Amino acid sequence: MTGIKIDGLSKKFRKKNVLDNISVEFKPNKIYGLLGRNGAGKSTLLNIIANRLYADQGTLTLDDENLVENDSALGKLYLMNDVDMYNKSMRLDKIFEYTEQFYGSFDYEYAEKLAERFKIDTHQKFGKFSTGYHTIAKLIIALCVPADYIFLDEPVLGLDANHRTIFYEELMTTYSERPRTFVVATHLIGEITNILEHVMIVSESKITLDEDVEDILAKSHLIVGPQAETKDYVEGLNIVGKESLGNLQGYYVYGDLNDDKILPDTVQIERVDLQKMFIYLTNQGGENGVNK
Amino acid sequence: MTGIKIDGLSKKFRKKNVLDNISVEFKPNKIYGLLGRNGAGKSTLLNIIANRLYADQGTLTLDDENLVENDSALGKLYLMNDVDMYNKSMRLDKIFEYTEQFYGSFDYEYAEKLAERFKIDTHQKFGKFSTGYHTIAKLIIALCVPADYIFLDEPVLGLDANHRTIFYEELMTTYSERPRTFVVATHLIGEITNILEHVMIVSESKITLDEDVEDILAKSHLIVGPQAETKDYVEGLNIVGKESLGNLQGYYVYGDLNDDKILPDTVQIERVDLQKMFIYLTNQGGENGVNK
Incomplete structure (x- = not known):
C-alpha cells in the first residue's frame, strides 16, 4: 500500500x-x-x-x-x-x-x-x-x-x-x-x-x-512587540501576515527565526493560532478567474 | 415607498x-x-x-x-x-x-x-x-x-x-x-x-x-457563574444556549431577565457576542429534509 x-x-x-x-x-x-x-x-x-x-x-x-x-x-x-x-x-x-x-x-x-x-x-x-x-x-x-x-x-x-x-x-x-x-x-x-x-x-x-x-506548527511563529523593535527583529524572516493591536505589532513568520539576532526584551515569540497561519499561507500569492 | x-x-x-x-x-x-x-x-x-x-x-x-x-x-x-x-x-x-x-x-x-x-x-x-x-x-x-x-x-x-x-x-x-x-x-x-x-x-x-x-442586542444576555447558583437564577428565563468553562456555566438568555430574583454575588450578567446569539437563535427548533 x-x-x-x-x-x-x-x-x-x-x-x-x-x-x-x-x-x-x-x-x-x-x-x-x-x-x-x-x-x-x-x-x-x-x-x-x-x-x-x-x-x-x-x-x-x-x-x-x-x-x-x-x-x-x-x-x-x-x-x-x-x-x-x-x-x-x-x-x-x-x-x-x-x-x-x-x-x-x-x-x-x-x-x-x-x-x-x-x-x-x-x-x-x-x-x-x-x-x-x-x-x-x-x-x-x-x-x-x-x-x-x-x-x-x-x-x-x-x-x-x-x-x-x-x-x-x-x-x-x-x-x-x-x-x-x-x-x-x-x-x-x-x-x-x-x-x-x-x-x-x-x-x-x-x-x-x-x-x-505538527511540522507546520513547529515552523509557525508569532512575533509581537512595539512596532520599531519588532519590525527590526523580523527583517529577513519569512513574514506571511501581520496584525496590529494598539501600539503592538504582530508578525506571523513561517520558517526559521534568526538565531544571530538578539530578541529585545519588549518583543515576544508567541504560539501561533494554526487556523490563522493556514489562512495567511493560503492567501499568499495570486489567483486567476477561470477554473475546472 | x-x-x-x-x-x-x-x-x-x-x-x-x-x-x-x-x-x-x-x-x-x-x-x-x-x-x-x-x-x-x-x-x-x-x-x-x-x-x-x-x-x-x-x-x-x-x-x-x-x-x-x-x-x-x-x-x-x-x-x-x-x-x-x-x-x-x-x-x-x-x-x-x-x-x-x-x-x-x-x-x-x-x-x-x-x-x-x-x-x-x-x-x-x-x-x-x-x-x-x-x-x-x-x-x-x-x-x-x-x-x-x-x-x-x-x-x-x-x-x-x-x-x-x-x-x-x-x-x-x-x-x-x-x-x-x-x-x-x-x-x-x-x-x-x-x-x-x-x-x-x-x-x-x-x-x-x-x-x-439594536433591539436584539438589548434583549440578549449572558449569565455566567457557578453551576448551581447560575442555574437557579436563570430558571424560567428564555434560555437559548449554554456553554461551560471549567466550573463556570454560561447561559445565553434572550428576553427579559427576572427582576424579582436577586442576582447572587458570584453570578454576573455579561454582554453577549451577537454572532453567538444569532447562531443560538437560528439553531433553535427543528429542520426538515426537503426544500425549494
Whole structure:
C-alpha cells in the first residue's frame, strides 16, 4: 500500500497553466487538507485524480498501478464535488444502490444513521434537494462507499453551522472506526483545522506547502512587540501576515527565526493560532478567474 | 415607498408546510439578514417573492402594488440564488447586457471595478466558472442591477476567505453610495453580523424572530457563574444556549431577565457576542429534509 503518487502533473486551459508540474503523494489512512484560493487549481487536481479530466503531462498511480483509465484502481477512490454524477430524477436511496453496483458494496447501515442525524429524506429525488441538502446527500454517499481514498471538494457547501458540526464529527468517527484517506478541499479553514493531519496548499498552479500539521506548527511563529523593535527583529524572516493591536505589532513568520539576532526584551515569540497561519499561507500569492 | 409587504403567506410541498402563514415587511434602504437552518424555508420565501414559485395563500406587494405577475413591480427587485437563469454558453459580459435589457440599465463601470477586484474574466462563458467564480459572477450582476430590493441567497457560497472579505466590503460601499435594500440569506452568520441592521429568523416554516439588531442586542444576555447558583437564577428565563468553562456555566438568555430574583454575588450578567446569539437563535427548533 504505497498510496496515490502524482508526478510531474501539468494541465493547461486555453494556453494558461492551471497546474504546473505538480508532484504530490496521498498516503493510506491519513486526513489531508487541500487548501488554496478560489481558482488556484484544487478542483482541477481532484478532477484529474478521479479521471474526470485528463492531464497534459505527468503520471498518476495508486499502489503503483497506473490510475488513468484503470477501473480497478479507480474503484479504490471516490470524488465528491460540484459536478452531479446522478440523474436528478433518481431517488437518493436508489443512488445508494447505483453506487453499490460500481463499488461492490455500500454501507447502508451507516447511510441510514447519517440520514437520521442530518434529517434528510432518502426517498426524495436528487434534483429536489435544496443547496444544503444537496451537499448532505453527496456527503452521505461519500462516507458510505468502500473506497480507500475519499476526496471531498467543498464538503460543507451550503451547510448551516449545525450540519457542518455533524459532518466534522462523523468524519472523525468513521475515520477512527474504518481508517482510510480523506482529502478535504475547503474554504472554511478555521473549522477543519483540528481534524487535519497533513496540509497541502495550492497557489498559482503550484503546490506551495506540503507538510504534516505538527511540522507546520513547529515552523509557525508569532512575533509581537512595539512596532520599531519588532519590525527590526523580523527583517529577513519569512513574514506571511501581520496584525496590529494598539501600539503592538504582530508578525506571523513561517520558517526559521534568526538565531544571530538578539530578541529585545519588549518583543515576544508567541504560539501561533494554526487556523490563522493556514489562512495567511493560503492567501499568499495570486489567483486567476477561470477554473475546472 | 412603503417597501415589500408579505401577508399571510403559506406554501406546501407534498402536503408539508414549508411556509406557514408568514407576514413580514422589507423596508426601503435597509440591510436584512435572513437566517435559518438548512431546510427552514428561506429559499422558498425568496423564490416566492421573486415570482419563481407561487404561494398557496397570502398577498405580496411592493410599494402597495401587487407583486405577483406584475413586471413593473418585479423590475424593482432582483434575486440571486442557486438557480442559474443564464445560458451556460453565454459570456459573463453578454449576461450584463442581457440584464440591462430587462432592468433598463446596468452599472457597467462598477461591474468592471468588481471584476478587477475579484480577478474574474468577464469574457469567460458562464458555464465555465468554478463554484467560487460562479458565485462571484452572480454577485457582480446582483450588485450592478438598478433594482431597489436585492435578495442574496447564499452570496458567499464557495468563496475563499479573501473573496468573502471583498464581498462584505463592497456590499457596505455600494450600500452607502446608493442606498437600497439588501436581504442576505447566509449560513456564515459570524462574518455578516456587523453588516446587518435587521434580522429575521425562519424556523420550522415560521418567522421566529423579526427585529432590529439594536433591539436584539438589548434583549440578549449572558449569565455566567457557578453551576448551581447560575442555574437557579436563570430558571424560567428564555434560555437559548449554554456553554461551560471549567466550573463556570454560561447561559445565553434572550428576553427579559427576572427582576424579582436577586442576582447572587458570584453570578454576573455579561454582554453577549451577537454572532453567538444569532447562531443560538437560528439553531433553535427543528429542520426538515426537503426544500425549494
